[in-house]
Amino acid sequence: MYNDRPKKRYKHMKNATSPVPHLTTVLTGPLxxxxxxxxxxxxxxxxxxxxxxxxxxxxxxxxxxxxNSRYKISPVDTNLFxxxxxxxxxxxxxxxxxxxxxxVEQIGSNIDRILLIPENHTRNMYYMENVAILYSLINKxxxxxxxxxxxxxDSDPSTISLxxxxxxxxxxxxxxxxxxxxDDFKPELIVLNNDMSGGRPDILENISQFITPSLNLGWSSRxxxxxxxxxxTIASExxxxxGIDSWLIDPLFRNCGEINFMKxxxxxxxxxxxxxLLIATQKKYDEYGVDQxxxxxxxxxxxTYGMGVMMAHSAEEILELNRxxxxxxxxxxxxxxxxxxxxxxxxxxxxxxGVDKMVAEPVVYMIGKNVVxxxxxxxxxxxxNENLNSxxxxxxxxxxxxxxxxxxxxxxxxxxxxxxxxxGVIARLANLAAARESVRR
Amino acid sequence: MYNDRPKKRYKHMKNATSPVPHLTTVLTGPLxxxxxxxxxxxxxxxxxxxxxxxxxxxxxxxxxxxxNSRYKISPVDTNLFxxxxxxxxxxxxxxxxxxxxxxVEQIGSNIDRILLIPENHTRNMYYMENVAILYSLINKxxxxxxxxxxxxxDSDPSTISLxxxxxxxxxxxxxxxxxxxxDDFKPELIVLNNDMSGGRPDILENISQFITPSLNLGWSSRxxxxxxxxxxTIASExxxxxGIDSWLIDPLFRNCGEINFMKxxxxxxxxxxxxxLLIATQKKYDEYGVDQxxxxxxxxxxxTYGMGVMMAHSAEEILELNRxxxxxxxxxxxxxxxxxxxxxxxxxxxxxxGVDKMVAEPVVYMIGKNVVxxxxxxxxxxxxNENLNSxxxxxxxxxxxxxxxxxxxxxxxxxxxxxxxxxGVIARLANLAAARESVRR
Numbered sequence: 001m002y003n004d005r006p007k008k009r010y011k012h013m014k015n016a017t018s019p020v021p022h023l024t025t026v027l028t029g030p031l032x033x034x035x036x037x038x039x040x041x042x043x044x045x046x047x048x049x050x051x052x053x054x055x056x057x058x059x060x061x062x063x064x065x066x067x068n069s070r071y072k073i074s075p076v077d078t079n080l081f082x083x084x085x086x087x088x089x090x091x092x093x094x095x096x097x098x099x100x101x102x103x104v105e106q107i108g109s110n111i112d113r114i115l116l117i118p119e120n121h122t123r124n125m126y127y128m129e130n131v132a133i134l135y136s137l138i139n140k141x142x143x144x145x146x147x148x149x150x151x152x153x154d155s156d157p158s159t160i161s162l163x164x165x166x167x168x169x170x171x172x173x174x175x176x177x178x179x180x181x182x183d184d185f186k187p188e189l190i191v192l193n194n195d196m197s198g199g200r201p202d203i204l205e206n207i208s209q210f211i212t213p214s215l216n217l218g219w220s221s222r223x224x225x226x227x228x229x230x231x232x233t234i235a236s237e238x239x240x241x242x243g244i245d246s247w248l249i250d251p252l253f254r255n256c257g258e259i260n261f262m263k264x265x266x267x268x269x270x271x272x273x274x275x276x277l278l279i280a281t282q283k284k285y286d287e288y289g290v291d292q293x294x295x296x297x298x299x300x301x302x303x304t305y306g307m308g309v310m311m312a313h314s315a316e317e318i319l320e321l322n323r324x325x326x327x328x329x330x331x332x333x334x335x336x337x338x339x340x341x342x343x344x345x346x347x348x349x350x351x352x353x354g355v356d357k358m359v360a361e362p363v364v365y366m367i368g369k370n371v372v373x374x375x376x377x378x379x380x381x382x383x384x385n386e387n388l389n390s391x392x393x394x395x396x397x398x399x400x401x402x403x404x405x406x407x408x409x410x411x412x413x414x415x416x417x418x419x420x421x422x423x424g425v426i427a428r429l430a431n432l433a434a435a436r437e438s439v440r441r
Numbered sequence: 442m443y444n445d446r447p448k449k450r451y452k453h454m455k456n457a458t459s460p461v462p463h464l465t466t467v468l469t470g471p472l473x474x475x476x477x478x479x480x481x482x483x484x485x486x487x488x489x490x491x492x493x494x495x496x497x498x499x500x501x502x503x504x505x506x507x508x509n510s511r512y513k514i515s516p517v518d519t520n521l522f523x524x525x526x527x528x529x530x531x532x533x534x535x536x537x538x539x540x541x542x543x544x545v546e547q548i549g550s551n552i553d554r555i556l557l558i559p560e561n562h563t564r565n566m567y568y569m570e571n572v573a574i575l576y577s578l579i580n581k582x583x584x585x586x587x588x589x590x591x592x593x594x595d596s597d598p599s600t601i602s603l604x605x606x607x608x609x610x611x612x613x614x615x616x617x618x619x620x621x622x623x624d625d626f627k628p629e630l631i632v633l634n635n636d637m638s639g640g641r642p643d644i645l646e647n648i649s650q651f652i653t654p655s656l657n658l659g660w661s662s663r664x665x666x667x668x669x670x671x672x673x674t675i676a677s678e679x680x681x682x683x684g685i686d687s688w689l690i691d692p693l694f695r696n697c698g699e700i701n702f703m704k705x706x707x708x709x710x711x712x713x714x715x716x717x718l719l720i721a722t723q724k725k726y727d728e729y730g731v732d733q734x735x736x737x738x739x740x741x742x743x744x745t746y747g748m749g750v751m752m753a754h755s756a757e758e759i760l761e762l763n764r765x766x767x768x769x770x771x772x773x774x775x776x777x778x779x780x781x782x783x784x785x786x787x788x789x790x791x792x793x794x795g796v797d798k799m800v801a802e803p804v805v806y807m808i809g810k811n812v813v814x815x816x817x818x819x820x821x822x823x824x825x826n827e828n829l830n831s832x833x834x835x836x837x838x839x840x841x842x843x844x845x846x847x848x849x850x851x852x853x854x855x856x857x858x859x860x861x862x863x864x865g866v867i868a869r870l871a872n873l874a875a876a877r878e879s880v881r882r
Contacts, residue, residue, distance in 0.1 A: 043584060046583020050546070099539070142488065
């Protein structure tokens, strides 16, 4: 229908290993309208973002899970300790390097030495490839960088050899007065790639060095409902600017405090909220002529790592969980107990890839206020309403062939660079929510 | 000798239209040492630059002509009104866009509308392609941009159709109180891509809008000898940091005031300076075992545009110029009279491209403090000591396949990404000289 073949100078799609998923449906519904509104208002949007970032500095780095359902595009999760940098298109390495330089500069001048603290699960080689890329990017940005291990015992430095050929040295970090150090390496900045699901590490309390993200932003303190509360406000401000219904970019949600799945406590709250959300969603579906069955996603309010998540098309599905499923919903990463949940409008993924029509979900990465790329999680065996970031999930990462920085107004709204620009805008809105969340801590 | 084949994830050389020139000589002399020293000190260098840019903000944009002679790498010209953005690798468009956002932000907040003022020679389609790229980059960076023509009469807007398919609209600019405007378009920032060789345009005097570069930096006010004076200081500070002889990155120079080629005035000054420079260069050649004949380049001290430039191996060659050559040396762009000259140590270009060993000279581009890429000027018929940026020169631009942002320490110093990093460092040193020149105005 549209000619979205790239113009020669953009050289899109030249990399045969990074094809871009296409929507399964012909885009004539409101989605195209949303994208069109975003493209038509690019200068206004960029000006608005410039103002927002002056008021609220962006987090050091983030990744945003996004779902594109033909009728709406929404963020579904915002990660302040992003892994997966190894899935990005290495063509945009320079953008990452430049963004790191800028993000560090905004934290403080006179920063030359950076300590990167990863998660402890160092046997996850896939995760360690991410650490290797982060290490390399920070190093190439012109900083002296070390990888520090959060260990409680007196371990020796360890070396990890990765499939990519990289060798990572991990040094146990030591407290020295009001600083953390590795031997004679005293960093001015500590970058956390550890979401502190297990709680705030004692060794990092009250240090005089810069630390980013703040210890207050670990999943032991953060609530998804607070994040999406900020997002709702932002989506509404933004939508007013460009004249769209904010529902088209904002998933409805409700939250329940004090839930105990094992003891079936809090069921009344769950029931009424799930019912209310399904009714509200159906009303919007009717308004936009969406012929799909509304569903909700129930998630632990503080952190998931893809755990403690379930989908339901009715309150009964949740209330009638069997023991195994209730056990699964009761715990999240590192065995943390789930006591609060957020119930979110389920957003169908109607983006698929390949002849097998595998479900594809975009993940967008940012460093500071800059979008630096993204990738698609592609999975053959999952349905369009399932969670692609679930334990044991075998997804195939497909790096974006564009770094979402700018649209190409000469092309149709669903052309790759324009789709990616829209994703970049949605990601920045979610990132802004994370930024507002951060300053209030 | 070295294996500088790219690692898979960097995908260098994938673009068959952008091969990278190789040095003709095997790099075992001091050049390799310079590059090695630069690579070994990357963190120190980046930290040093961070400090410099905090003290002295970088110009909005610049391009630096560089010469690589096996024994030294030097900047030979720094342009504050760079053309040729159309010669850069479009793969690095995102880096340009991000750098423009940053550079504009550093000029002032609340800038949404930008007026770009190009040179008046709008019939040079090659130059206009550059304007089209600048327009597109500023627009993609999220600004409302117009192209304003510096015309003295009441012209109508004109449209220029370019070979690339772009259509440019040029609007005559009008003074409105202390602002310049185009109809109801009142820009907050004016970006000059016009080097004002003909003098400061009246219409831009005492405006309240931001204007960059400053009117004081046009070639009617700037002196190359001032620029290279700053560069000498910077090269010496930098060389001390990383432990190299600053001559390896700094061309010797001397200047003569009040020259009149037509009347043969100022010959004594020319003679003594040329002699002194050739002797000093020979001394350095002896020290480094360089087996080439020293030469000097004589240029108009204020602006050239490739005009008013000559090479000489002895003072006599200059003193015995015939009438035609003296006429040629007496005038520069827009017929401006040459009254002052700078005499610079000639740096041989020992970088060649292709089986025909065509001479290749790197040109590096920066936006703000960021290197955003570059290209090689390649010319089959020129010798290694000739000026590739001369009138009527038919050069073939070869875009760099790397944006010079970071080295790859795992590769040999002469690997592409490392050579480009070195060029990026030299370009930044020259840019810093331009920055210091700018704050003093």
